[in-house]
Amino acid sequence: DVVMTQSPLSLPVTLGQPASISCRSSQSLVYTNGNTYLSWFHQRPGQSPRRLIYKVSDRDSGVPDRFSGSGSGTDFTLKISRVEAEDIGVYYCMQGTHWPYTFGQGTKLEIK
């Protein structure tokens, strides 16, 4: 199985400051069609995960533009340009290139 490794696992951030989460995969996530199926999800306590980013850098409809995704191959990053209170929760990366789909361990973002 493809192992997804996130860092950091805990991310205390001051409101208005930027935040960055790294996700590394144990093998390339580039599919034979040239697409890279790496997504980012946000889960608030007691809620289902909500997708923010797909195919590395495409933002889902309704997701604020302070969220951005980047990377290639095996190294990926989610950045929040200015953290807001509603951004608290756990962030997961997920690969959909290889079965089984696998997720990172999750990064818990909290406000300092």
Added chain:
Amino acid sequence: EVQLLDSGGGLVQPGGSLRLSCTASGFTFSAYAMAWVRQAPGKGLECVSVISASSASIYYADSVKGRFTISRDNSKNTLLLQVNSLRAEDTAIYYCAKSYSSTSIGGLDYWGQGTLVTVSS
């Protein structure tokens, strides 16, 4: 608006069975692959099974292979997961999730609210 309504969870003894159901609306169900993802209490996410739009391709995680069976009824916009021989480690919230393609490749976009399965004597 895409909606996925999960149901069927509950308390079951080790070795028991349940049938989880997901009713979909707001999109052309028959055009998309679907998956079940579980989350043990306080833990991360594990995708346990995926089924292609036509049911031609089905995959299971090793942890549930031989015990869980995924199926779908495109005429009823319904996704099912038959879970047998349940173990304590199967205790989790089970989420139905929609793929953004018709095949097992790509990933997931929309998720249901989840249904809790508790395996305990």
